[in-house]
Amino acid sequence: MNARADILDRIRSALRDAPAVPEVPRDYRRSSGLGGEELIELLTDRLLDYKANVFIEEAAAVPQRLAALLEGTGRYAVPHGLAESLFAEADAHDGGSGRRVTDAPGQRLSVEELDGIDAVVTGSAVAVAETGTIILDAAPDQGRRVISLVPDRHICIVRAGEITAILPEALRRLDGTRPQTWISGPSATSDIELERVEGVHGPRTLDVVIVRG
Amino acid sequence: MSGTFLGMPSLPVFGIGNLHEHEPFPKAARRELGNPQLRANLGHATRTIRDKRLAVVSELPDWEELREAGRAIKESVMTRLPELLEEFEANFTARGGTIHWARDAGEANSIVAALIRDQGATEVVKVKSMATQEIGLNEYLEEQGIAAYETDLAELIVQLDHDKPSHILVPAIHKNRSQVRDIFLREMEGVDPELTNEPARLAAAARAHLRRKFLSAKVAVSGANFALADSGTLAVVESEGNGRMCLTLPETLITVMGVEKLLPGWEDLEVFMQLLPRSSTGERMNPYTSLWTGVTPDDGPQNVHLVLLDNGRSAALADEMGRSALHCIRCSACMNVCPVYERTGGHAYGSTYPGPIGAILSPLLTGITAEENNSLPYASSLCGACYDACPVKINIPDILVHLRGEDVDSKRGKNRRKRAMPSQMDVGMKAASWALSSGKNLGLVEKALPLGRLAAGPDRKITKLPGIAAGWTQSRDIPAPPGQSFRQWWNKEHRAARPDAAPAAGTDAAGTDAPGPGSAGTEENP
Structure with missing residues (x-):
């Protein structure tokens, strides 16, 4: 017998007492009454706790904020689906778009190229305020998983409408079969004496720009 | 597909690998207790994590409801395991992944080695995984001329020190910061000789050490925390970003996972991703979680494999009293609250799985009569702290008692065959039974x-x-x-x-x- 048949056979044999399939009680919170400013406030509090940097902006002020954040950094990567207009201010400072490198289908950045890039700017799919989690699902404004991983600084744009209060609300908005990265603060470890230390292999700096409206 | 078993019941086939005590627990514990540094490190670390866990658990108004849902989901998975495995396989395969089935540690190891060889690779990067620890994959690959680099900070510390993990979440919990610095100075090539014992500096040293490995690796080996049957999705929960590196950069990804890790579907993840981070590192959420479903064109590994491992799990499932040990999501909360673990540390348990869960899981996977694993169910005062802390409500104390019974029965069976002499335990129990059966006897x-x-x-x-x-x-x-x-x-x-x-009449009620x-x-x- 092959291993597959053998294992399935063993498992069926182990269950020969035919245990009843239990009902799953879902009495936990599946939605919350929070909205608007409360969500922004809660998400901000949790992100700061993780030592992320948080900037809350009106939509019109985002290009300015990005320009300020990118001031002094070298080259930065962006996914092809992120609106160019977001970088109008940064380009104006630079006198062109020289520092910006776009990862696009047919024009992929190699791992080596990404390793030489200082920062990445992406959008996000959904956020969970209660846990300070931002979820990326590789949509065109977020790009391939690798671009938000290799550069040492991740500037992530979260639109207020993406923010949910609790995890079950967030998961309802997502397609589980898309490649996902859930991010809760910068890379960290608790491996030495169980004390949390920020900054290991993932981006050591996480800047979150929350966009109102 | 029918989930009903119609054939002849097969005998349970137990697991092999790093699941055994090589000496009885009391002997190992006595030796470990003699190490004051170990006791100080463990005391400090388990106290820290207990406080953190309590703080984030008490924040959630629906913690008990989440635990109950988690318990029920896992129980339902076990009862439907054959059909869920088939459903998972169909979905994972449809999305470009390849499934391999491994009856035991040896079979899993040779599958993984062959897959690595197919890529012409002689080294792999690894994400921390209990399953590969259990099957002794690193040791096997080394024999095969393949170098396996652990990339989790604690696993790296343990690997560099040629030591064994002593905790499932924080394998180097038995080392303090100064010991870690000394290991890095001794074993890490090109390390800054001025390295201090600050955790942040130590983490930075690990980052520098592994960076080139990540960027050049062709093959990665991982475990998985969850697998969703209805979509074929796999999930890895981590902190450092080493997981993301391994799951994203190499062309080939090989995941080794126990068959019990399945969840029915997407909706179930919302329960476990609330239970797991708060129970394990005491965080509201772990820094990174990666989810992938087979192959995504143009994003991440294009050659994706999963090895589904039995290695005694079907035998554990056959034990009606013990099967809920398979609900374990490897959070390690039970270790951190256990008065025995806190003092002896993880090495005393011998197996890859230490602490209260290890004391039941190891003998269930190997059989109670294997090597010295019959001493593990006694490594407990039955205080019940583990049961209270368990996010999926595994009744560890009950299973410990059940396994003690199995152990006594198996020995009695042996004695009977040899000679009809009752054991000291039998005589003692008989005597106690007589003494406690009436006040008169006890009085005597x-x-x-x-x-x-x-x-x-x-x-x-x-x-x-x-x-x-x-x-x-x-x-x-x-x-x-x-x-x-x-x-x-x-x-x-x-x-x-x-x-x-x-x-006096009327002063006291009868009785x-x-x-x-x-x-x-x-x-x-x-």
Whole structure:
């Protein structure tokens, strides 16, 4: 017998007492009454706790904020689906778009190229305020998983409408079969004496720009 | 597909690999307890994590409801395991992944080695995984000329020190920061000789050390925390970003996962991703979670494999009392609250799975009669802290007692075959059964108390009991027994204090009377 048949056979044999399939009680919170400013406030509090940097902006002020954040950094990567207009201010400072490198289908950045890039700017799919989690699902404004991983600084744009209060609300908005990265603060470890230390292999700096409206 | 088993029931086939004690737990524990540095490190670390866990768990108003949902989901997975495995396989395969089935550790190891060789690779990067630890994958690959680099900080510390993990979440919990610095200075090529023992500096050293490995690796090996049957999705929960590196950069990804890790579907993830981070690192959410479903064109590994591992899990499932041990999501909360683990550390348990969950899971996977694993169910005071902390409500104390019973039964079986001599335990239990069966009998036994005082001598301590009871006095003294029993004292006191003890009408409801001044024979209370 092959291993597959053998294992399935063993498992069926182990269950020969035919245990009843239990009902799953879902009495936990599946939605919350929070909205608007409360969500922004809660998400901000949790992100700061993780030592992320948080900037809350009106939509019109985002290009300015990005320009300020990118001031002094070298080259930065962006996914092809992120609106160019977001970088109008940064380009104006630079006198062109020289520092910006776009990862696009047919024009992929190699791992080596990404390793030489200082920062990445992406959008996000959904956020969970209660846990300070931002979820990326590789949509065109977020790009391939690798671009938000290799550069040492991740500037992530979260639109207020993406923010949910609790995890079950967030998961309802997502397609589980898309490649996902859930991010809760910068890379960290608790491996030495169980004390949390920020900054290991993932981006050591996480800047979150929350966009109102 | 039918989930009903119609064939001949097969005998349970147990697991092999790093699942065994090589010496009895009491012996290993005694040695570990003699290491004051270890006890200080463990005491500090488990206290820290206990406080963090309590703080984030008490934040959630629906923690108990989440636990109950988690328990029920896992129980339902176990009852439907064959059909869910088939559903998972169909979905994972449809999305470009390849599934391999491994009956035991040896089979899993050779599958992984062959897949690596197919890529012409001689080294792999690894994400921390209990399953590959259990099957001894690194050691096997080394024999095959393949270098496996652990990339989790704690695993890296353990690997560089040629040591063994002692905790499932924080494998280097037994090392403090200065010990870690010393290991890095000794073993890490090109490390800054000025390295201090600050955790942030140590983490930075690990980052520098592994960076090139990540960027150039062709093959990665991972475990998985969850697998969703209805979509074929896999999930890895981590903190450092080493997981993301391994799951994203190499062209080939090989995941090794126990068959019990399945969840029915997407909706179930919302339960476990609330339970797991708060129970394990005591965080509201772990820094990174990656989810992938087969192959995504143009994003991440294009050659994706999953090895589904039995290695004794079907045998554990066959134990009706013990099967819920397979609900374990490897959070390690039970270790951090266990008074035994906190003192002995993880090495004393021998197996890859230490602590309370290891004390049941290891013998369930290997069979209670394997090597020294029959001593593990006794590595507990049955205080129940593990059950309270378990996010999926595994009743560890009950299973410990069940396995102790199995152990006693298996030994009795052996004795019977050899000779009809009852064991000391049998005789002791018989005697206790007689003594406790009536007040009269107990009264007779109590008459012997002064004898115990005599045995204790002038220092009023009994330091060595005879026979199997000697185990009790191995590491503690028994205080001299009192000159009289409570019952003898009560009798005397009440005879003296209430000379007119005849109950006055209406003072006491029937049955609540204190025992009267009668003879011993009248006080056969329930």
